[in-house]
Each structure stands twice: as C-alpha cells, then as structure tokens.
Amino acid sequence: MAGHQRAPSASFKSKPRLSPVPLRDIVILRLLNALYLATFFQPDEFFQALEPAWRLAFGPGSGAWLTWEWHHQLRSSLHPLLFSGAYMAADRLSAVFPPGNAIRSAAVIVSPRILQAIIAALGDWYTWHLASNVYGSDSNASFFALFMQLLNPWQWYCSTRTFSNSLETTLTVMALCYWPWQLVGVAPYSIKENSKPFNVLRGKLWRLRASLCLAALAVVLRPTNILIWLTIVFIALTRITLQGNSPLSFGTVLVLFREAILCGSLVVGLSVLADRFYFGEWAFPPYNWLTFNISKSLAVFYGRNPWHYYLLQGIPLLCTTSVPFVVPALFKPSSKTADQANILRTLSYAVLSTVVALSLISHKEVRFIYPLLPVLSVLAAPRAASFFTSVTRTSPPPSISSAAQISASQPSGTKSPAARRARLRNKPLLFTALGVNIVLAGYLSFLHQPAPLGVLSFLRQEYERIHPSAVHHAHLTHYSNVTTSTNDDSNKEDLFALFLMPCHSTPWRSHLVYPGLSAYALTCEPPLHTQPNTPERELYRDEADRFYDNPIPFLRQELFAPGNPVVPVPRYIVGFEGIEPWLGEFLNTPEGKRLGISQLTRVWAGFNGFFNEDWRREGYMIVWDTGLYEGSVTRA
Known part of the structure; x- marks a missing residue:
C-alpha cells in the first residue's frame, strides 16, 4: 500500500491576499490618527524613548531629560535609536524653511509620531494577515478582525503614541503572523507503517527565522513579552490539549531550537552593540532590569493594583465594546477545522498565561497587556462576524465542470459567481457599538488632558x-x-x-x-x-x-x-x-x-x-x- 500524506489545512495554503482595506489607506488613517491626537496619556510616551532619542540626535547639550532608568541602564537603546533617526531626518529636511520658522520646530516635534503611525499601521495590517492565516483571507472573520482593530478606541488612543508597548504590539503580531503554525496543526503523518513523519518546517525556515527575530526584538524591548512565546513554544513541543497531538519529530525540535538560538543571538548581539554605542560601555538592559527589580522591588513605588485588575479593568479597557465576543472566545474559540482549533487554542493559552503571570506583579497597567490586543481581535472575530452578519450565496453553486471553466477564465483572486455575500444584521447593536467607540476615541483624543x-x-x-x-x-x-x-x-x-x-x-x-x-x-x-x-x-x-x-x-x-x-x-x-x-x-x-x-x-x-x-x-x-x-x- 502506497504511503499517503494528508494535505495541509486550507488555513496553511498560500493564496492571494485581498485585504478589505489596502495598507496605503491604513497608513493614511494612522497618520491622521497621529496628527490629530492632541492629548497627554502617560509620561512614558515621552520619557521612555523620546528624551534619550533627542539626546542622541542633538547632543548632550540639547537639554534632554534622562530619567533614572537610563542612568542605571535598564532600557534597551534600540527604541530611542529608532526615533533619533526620525529626529535627524526631520531636522535636515526642515532646513529648507527660513531660520526661526515655526514649521521647522513643528516638523521635528511631529516626526516620531509619523514614524509611530507607520508602525501602528503595520500592526493593523498584520492583524488581518494573522486572521487570514487562521480563517482564510476571504473569510468574514478575517475582515472583522481588521475592522475590530481599526475601530478599537484603545488602538486609536495608544497605537500612534511612542510607548515601547506600542512597538512591542506590532512586533508581536508580525512575529505571530510569520510563525509556522503547522507546528500546532494536526500532524499529517504517513499512514505507511514505519514511515518518517512529515516535516512541518519544510519550506518554512525563513518564515520561522523572521518570526523568531521579531519575537526576540519584542523581548529585548519588553522582557515580559517572553511570556507569550514561552506558552506558544511549550504547546508546540508538548502539543498538550491539541487535536492530533502526536509529538513533533526529533529533527523538527532540533531545527526549532537551532533557529531560536541563532536568531536570538543575532538580535541580542545587535542590541548589545547598540547599547555599547549608547551607554559608552558594555551593558545588557534586560538582565539589568530583571536583577534591579528583584533586588530593589521598585515596581510597587509606582502603585499597587488588586490581582483581578486585568480581568475586571485591563481587558475591558483594552477591548471596550468587543468584550462580549472576547471573553467567550478565550475559553471556547470558534473554529471550523482541527487546525483552526489548535491555532486558536494556542493563542488563547498565550493570552491567559500572560494575564495570569502579570497579575502576580503588584504594579499593573493596561499597557502591559497591550500586545495581546491583536490576538484578542483575531480570537473574537468569528463570534462578532456571526453575530453581526449572515452569509448567503449570490447564486447557486456551479457544477464541478463549470466551476473549473469559470476558474480558468477569471483572473487570480477574482470571486466566482458562487461567492458568498455577507449581510448585516443586529444593526442597532452594531451602530451603537460603533458610536460608543467613536465617542470614546474622540473624547480621549481631543478632550482628556490636552x-x-x-x-x-x-x-x-x-x-x-x-x-x-x-x-x-x-x-x-x-x-x-x-x-x-x-x-x-x-x-x-x-x-x-x-x-x-x-x-x-x-x-x-x-x-x-x-x-x-x-x-x-x-x-x-x-x-x-x-x-x-x-x-x-x-x-x-x-x-x-x-x-x-x-x-x-x-x-x-x-x-x-x-x-x-x-x-x-x-x-x-x-x-x-x-x-x-x-x-x-x-x-x-x-x-x-x-x-x-x-x-x-x-x-x-x-x-x-x-x-x-x-x-x-x-x-x-x-x-x-x-x-x-x-x-x-x-x-x-
């Protein structure tokens, strides 16, 4: 009997991606978001990166205020280096205006937000790509994941601010998008006796490397980000509670560890060199941050919060009107295939483990769970899509032969006559939710602490x-x-x-x-x-x-x-x-x-x-x- 290998799920197939909103339009939206954001949220927006970036760009005599974390080498210099480039570019480009012109100072002031707007747009874009990896690019769930992200008040309020959490969020969703989810898929092993298991990383090494490098950058930037990746890697290796939970082959595990070490070493080396340049001596801020917090216990100096803060305040503030879809999705994700179920379970476990771990720390802020927002949008999207839309066919499905003829005659990516059409339902609730989001985003952007x-x-x-x-x-x-x-x-x-x-x-x-x-x-x-x-x-x-x-x-x-x-x-x-x-x-x-x-x-x-x-x-x-x-x- 010839060996047979089951084809990978449709979720893993390479197919044309037709986003409901082009990346160009998302960038324009976030640029408007950044330029019209007229309020103050928290000092870290300016003191985490912009003050050291200002000093890097314009010198020690420029009057920048470096807070105590920088004097004790507790933060990575990669974040300020990013914005120092924006400052220097804006300074040089604005030199075309006469000396003393107000446009020159305005251009330098706004340059970090323009850069951050592009970073935020990439975060939105990759949220849709992550949803497409799970549900398919033509799924209503994928579209809803993007729209929930674009219309989320917290995303509007924070994504274009220069927090390290904002950059961490984009890096995390990009890394999740490139992650080879075949590692948690239903293993397509050969049914031939004593045959070798299917190599799930075949042809995926560069995606794996991209994912690991982005994840390592996020961890260097915010060490707590490692909680997400420890959960995902643990589930991939143990395959606990997953459907088709046959263990990965030893060769696959070795490849995974080899690439993790190589990519991690590359990013850490880059970070160490950047810190050497910035601090003038060898330093490793993630290690300094960990040991300093253990020895000094300074987190409580910035406030204490109850253990249930993230459950009763953090997630509701992060998700606002999507909370009714997020909460059930965390405990019972909606899936149509075994592969989807495994991916969604892994993502929900990553969210739950991160929230539980951060709940053990005395000082809590919504920003600390911000990197989970794209994942929550992806998890909640099927429930939101089924609640607000009903799917009908525009015409009877064609026969197999006519379908083949239609497919051959139409350009790639064009929908067939049998394509589905989604119709809105529960419109009063939908428009109420949109209205609440717009009012919240408007108030926070223009009226709260301007x-x-x-x-x-x-x-x-x-x-x-x-x-x-x-x-x-x-x-x-x-x-x-x-x-x-x-x-x-x-x-x-x-x-x-x-x-x-x-x-x-x-x-x-x-x-x-x-x-x-x-x-x-x-x-x-x-x-x-x-x-x-x-x-x-x-x-x-x-x-x-x-x-x-x-x-x-x-x-x-x-x-x-x-x-x-x-x-x-x-x-x-x-x-x-x-x-x-x-x-x-x-x-x-x-x-x-x-x-x-x-x-x-x-x-x-x-x-x-x-x-x-x-x-x-x-x-x-x-x-x-x-x-x-x-x-x-x-x-x-």
Missing part, C-alpha cells in the same frame, strides 16, 4: 518671540553650542519656566525643543538608596510629594530657600489652578517678598478634561507671569 501639550506650545512660542536670535540656526544639531543670550541683556533669565505640578505631567525637550528654554520641574526619583520593606522606604517622599504635603514650607525652605535656593526666580510658573492660593500665600511670606514678585498674572489657561483620577491634576492648567522680566505677556 493641556500638557498646549502649555508647551505656548511656552515655545513665547520663547521664540522673546529670544528670536536663539532660534535662528540652521539645524537643531548645532544647538549644543547655542546660548540664550540676546541683543538686550535685560531680557536674559536663568529660568524660563518652573513647573509646580506632579512630576512628568508634561512632555519635556521633545516639545520644548530649544535647549536655551531652561525649565525646572518637580522630580519623583524612586528611593534607590533604600531597601524593600524598611521604614526608610515606607516614609520616603519625593520632591513632588513634599510640595503637595506642605506647599508653603516646601517653597520657603527648599525650592526658594534663602542663601541656597534650588532654582532662580522664573519668568513663568506653570501649575494646575488648585495651587494658586498656595502661591499667593507664599508671596506674602518673607521668602516670597524677597523674590520681588508683586503679583502673579495669568497669561494662559488650558482645559484639561472633565475629570482626572489624580486630584493634584484637577482643573485648568495655568501659566502665571512673575512680571520680573521685560517682554512678558500681559494678556489673561
């Missing part, structure tokens, strides 16, 4: 007006040698703006731009000098804490201490409106009167949303002019 970006735009424009000579230079790369001197020495000041607000409440040099625009903000460095579970750690109060605990004594005895002030008298003071009474009270003290400020004048006020989870950030953001320098604005 002041932190607006205030820096105001300060930058004021600096350009007051010190025009300081901005008349050909390239930002020359700014390391620029001083704030002007033709009128009476216009000089040591401190342009003082930020009296919770630390990192605004971006920094990535939006202030000019190094001569000197500014000071309250700091919140973690207590690196203390040990976990000690009274010293428990009683530690950073600079921002001390200000809000006792504002008047802090201003009198620390910030403007007689004989040893931390900062000189600024031109502008920036803060939320709740501190205005404190400032007035301070100016009536002997230390306040010594500053020479007779009265603070409001010169700018920015709306900052209808609510804020931090009471210190409630109300409008205000800029007060101290009135001590010439050229001050007088408008309210």
Whole structure:
C-alpha cells in the first residue's frame, strides 16, 4: 500500500491576499490618527524613548531629560535609536524653511509620531494577515478582525503614541503572523507503517527565522513579552490539549531550537552593540532590569493594583465594546477545522498565561497587556462576524465542470459567481457599538488632558518671540553650542519656566525643543538608596510629594530657600489652578517678598478634561507671569 500524506489545512495554503482595506489607506488613517491626537496619556510616551532619542540626535547639550532608568541602564537603546533617526531626518529636511520658522520646530516635534503611525499601521495590517492565516483571507472573520482593530478606541488612543508597548504590539503580531503554525496543526503523518513523519518546517525556515527575530526584538524591548512565546513554544513541543497531538519529530525540535538560538543571538548581539554605542560601555538592559527589580522591588513605588485588575479593568479597557465576543472566545474559540482549533487554542493559552503571570506583579497597567490586543481581535472575530452578519450565496453553486471553466477564465483572486455575500444584521447593536467607540476615541483624543501639550506650545512660542536670535540656526544639531543670550541683556533669565505640578505631567525637550528654554520641574526619583520593606522606604517622599504635603514650607525652605535656593526666580510658573492660593500665600511670606514678585498674572489657561483620577491634576492648567522680566505677556 502506497504511503499517503494528508494535505495541509486550507488555513496553511498560500493564496492571494485581498485585504478589505489596502495598507496605503491604513497608513493614511494612522497618520491622521497621529496628527490629530492632541492629548497627554502617560509620561512614558515621552520619557521612555523620546528624551534619550533627542539626546542622541542633538547632543548632550540639547537639554534632554534622562530619567533614572537610563542612568542605571535598564532600557534597551534600540527604541530611542529608532526615533533619533526620525529626529535627524526631520531636522535636515526642515532646513529648507527660513531660520526661526515655526514649521521647522513643528516638523521635528511631529516626526516620531509619523514614524509611530507607520508602525501602528503595520500592526493593523498584520492583524488581518494573522486572521487570514487562521480563517482564510476571504473569510468574514478575517475582515472583522481588521475592522475590530481599526475601530478599537484603545488602538486609536495608544497605537500612534511612542510607548515601547506600542512597538512591542506590532512586533508581536508580525512575529505571530510569520510563525509556522503547522507546528500546532494536526500532524499529517504517513499512514505507511514505519514511515518518517512529515516535516512541518519544510519550506518554512525563513518564515520561522523572521518570526523568531521579531519575537526576540519584542523581548529585548519588553522582557515580559517572553511570556507569550514561552506558552506558544511549550504547546508546540508538548502539543498538550491539541487535536492530533502526536509529538513533533526529533529533527523538527532540533531545527526549532537551532533557529531560536541563532536568531536570538543575532538580535541580542545587535542590541548589545547598540547599547555599547549608547551607554559608552558594555551593558545588557534586560538582565539589568530583571536583577534591579528583584533586588530593589521598585515596581510597587509606582502603585499597587488588586490581582483581578486585568480581568475586571485591563481587558475591558483594552477591548471596550468587543468584550462580549472576547471573553467567550478565550475559553471556547470558534473554529471550523482541527487546525483552526489548535491555532486558536494556542493563542488563547498565550493570552491567559500572560494575564495570569502579570497579575502576580503588584504594579499593573493596561499597557502591559497591550500586545495581546491583536490576538484578542483575531480570537473574537468569528463570534462578532456571526453575530453581526449572515452569509448567503449570490447564486447557486456551479457544477464541478463549470466551476473549473469559470476558474480558468477569471483572473487570480477574482470571486466566482458562487461567492458568498455577507449581510448585516443586529444593526442597532452594531451602530451603537460603533458610536460608543467613536465617542470614546474622540473624547480621549481631543478632550482628556490636552493641556500638557498646549502649555508647551505656548511656552515655545513665547520663547521664540522673546529670544528670536536663539532660534535662528540652521539645524537643531548645532544647538549644543547655542546660548540664550540676546541683543538686550535685560531680557536674559536663568529660568524660563518652573513647573509646580506632579512630576512628568508634561512632555519635556521633545516639545520644548530649544535647549536655551531652561525649565525646572518637580522630580519623583524612586528611593534607590533604600531597601524593600524598611521604614526608610515606607516614609520616603519625593520632591513632588513634599510640595503637595506642605506647599508653603516646601517653597520657603527648599525650592526658594534663602542663601541656597534650588532654582532662580522664573519668568513663568506653570501649575494646575488648585495651587494658586498656595502661591499667593507664599508671596506674602518673607521668602516670597524677597523674590520681588508683586503679583502673579495669568497669561494662559488650558482645559484639561472633565475629570482626572489624580486630584493634584484637577482643573485648568495655568501659566502665571512673575512680571520680573521685560517682554512678558500681559494678556489673561
């Protein structure tokens, strides 16, 4: 009896891919998303990568603010290197405009978001490709996976922000798309006695290598990403709970480990060289990050969350209106073939194991499970598609002979007369869900915390007006040698703006731009000098804490201490409106009167949303002019 091998599932066949939305249109959509995103979310958007990228692009004298993680080599330099290239390109290209032109600074400011918009578009595009690998490119489920991703409010709010999590999400879904899912498919072994098993990696080595390199990049960028890949590899090797769970051949396992070691070594080597260039010494941030967190236990310094945070808050915030489809799909994925069932089970196990592992860590944020969003969209897509559409045939199916004639006469990728057509149903619920998503995305993009970006735009424009000579230079790369001197020495000041607000409440040099625009903000460095579970750690109060605990004594005895002030008298003071009474009270003290400020004048006020989870950030953001320098604005 001749040996027979079962053909691979249709999910694995190479076929034309006709996306419902071209990649070009997705890029345009994300560019609009990036350019019209006018709100502040979290400091990491700017301090994780943009500040070190600014320093790389424009030099040590550019005024970038490097947070404590960079001084302790806890982050990979690959992320900042990516955006430093965008900064330098924008700086060179914008040189066609006259010196001091506002377009030049605007081009440099927006360049990281343009790059991130392209990265986000690739994430959307590869989400559809991953769904196509599972369900087929002409499946309604694949289309719904893409649309759920494009219309997701969290994706609109975060995908074009320069978080490391945003890049990690795109790298993860790309790696999942290239992953050889035949490893978890129903093994097509020969039924001939003593025959060799089918080599599931035959012809797939380059896809495997691409997947492993992308996965390794994601892990170097965010070490917790390894949780996803440990689950997938474990299931592929053990084939636990999978249909047709015959073990992989020993040769396949060896190939898998060989490629993992080679690809991992390549990416780690690239990362080490980049870090050597950036830090000026040999360093390996993933290892530093792990050992530092174990020895210092600093995660809790940024807040504690209950164990069920990701279940009751994280996943609902991540998925919003798709939650009713996501939750059942996690525990019972919808599949039509054994191969689909195995892939979907593997993806759901990867999600569940990652959520469980991250739930054991005290500090939790929705961003930490952001890389799971494309997987959740793929898992939920069949249920959403069946709920909102019904599939009918446009004409009776042709006979085998007529089908062959039609296939031969039509171009590749053209649908036959027997193609299915999906009709919408449950329209009120569909349009309600779309409306909720649009309202959420609109509010988060335009109305929730827009002041932190607006205030820096105001300060930058004021600096350009007051010190025009300081901005008349050909390239930002020359700014390391620029001083704030002007033709009128009476216009000089040591401190342009003082930020009296919770630390990192605004971006920094990535939006202030000019190094001569000197500014000071309250700091919140973690207590690196203390040990976990000690009274010293428990009683530690950073600079921002001390200000809000006792504002008047802090201003009198620390910030403007007689004989040893931390900062000189600024031109502008920036803060939320709740501190205005404190400032007035301070100016009536002997230390306040010594500053020479007779009265603070409001010169700018920015709306900052209808609510804020931090009471210190409630109300409008205000800029007060101290009135001590010439050229001050007088408008309210």
